[in-house]
Amino acid sequence: MMNRSALVLFSGGQDSTTCLAWALERYARVETIGFDYGQRHAVEMDCRGQVTDALRASFPDWGARLGADHRLDLALLGQISDTALTQERAIEMRSGGLPNTFVPGRNLLFLTFAAAIAYRRGIEVLVGGMCETDYSGYPDCRDNTLKALQVALSLGLDQRLVVETPLMWIDKAATWRLARTLGGAALLEIVREHTHTCYQGDRTQRHDWGYGCGTCPACELRARGHAEFLSTGA
Ligand code: ZN
Numbered sequence: 001m002m003n004r005s006a007l008v009l010f011s012g013g014q015d016s017t018t019c020l021a022w023a024l025e026r027y028a029r030v031e032t033i034g035f036d037y038g039q040r041h042a043v044e045m046d047c048r049g050q051v052t053d054a055l056r057a058s059f060p061d062w063g064a065r066l067g068a069d070h071r072l073d074l075a076l077l078g079q080i081s082d083t084a085l086t087q088e089r090a091i092e093m094r095s096g097g098l099p100n101t102f103v104p105g106r107n108l109l110f111l112t113f114a115a116a117i118a119y120r121r122g123i124e125v126l127v128g129g130m131c132e133t134d135y136s137g138y139p140d141c142r143d144n145t146l147k148a149l150q151v152a153l154s155l156g157l158d159q160r161l162v163v164e165t166p167l168m169w170i171d172k173a174a175t176w177r178l179a180r181t182l183g184g185a186a187l188l189e190i191v192r193e194h195t196h197t198c199y200q201g202d203r204t205q206r207h208d209w210g211y212g213c214g215t216c217p218a219c220e221l222r223a224r225g226h227a228e229f230l231s232t233g234a
Helices: 015-024 039-058 060-065 075-080 087-095 106-121 142-155 172-194 219-229
Strands: 006-010 029-036 064-072 126-127 161-162
Touching: 006 106, 015 029, 015 039, 015 126, 015 172, 029 039, 029 106, 039 060, 039 064, 039 172, 060 064, 060 161, 064 106, 064 172, 106 126, 106 142, 142 161, 172 219
Parallel strands: 006 029, 006 126, 029 064, 126 161
Antiparallel strands: none
């Protein structure tokens, strides 16, 4: 595995940062890709550089393998978000606790763009933080969806492409544990201090699990997972 290269879908959040560390532990060369698609998301995008700077400073071996960062402007997603298209289905999704920037099938688009970049860069593996355990509401994060997409992309590009999802079957507490296994206390501190998950974009309130409003669904999920991680012998 070590002579292969990977492209990590890296948003600057907890999950994708853990996936980035996972990839840096496994692949000879690791590049990152991020998607810019709206104001609310800008804070998370700003965290990306802080996370990679901190990883390079704390983990020189990983830093040596960490290559180019690709940042794509997907502002067009605003044209198909539920804030732009007020329909029954959109209202239904909002009441289900999903952010109003939610775009149906978003991960299918992200992975397809990532596959095009990977093809150009000679990269065989895509790594994403999709998870069926915590986000079963997102059908484009499910294992079967991603396996089907792996086949479609490999056929469509006429080149074998593997989609790796190291968080697929683990919960948030286990994601914290995985970070500790990969990078110990130093990586846990990078995740707490530099990654961003809050839907509100709040970086003013610091909790033991990191920054955020503390009340949105993303903060609640992150806080609950961190509490469980601590209570099970962190
Ligand atoms: Zn929040």
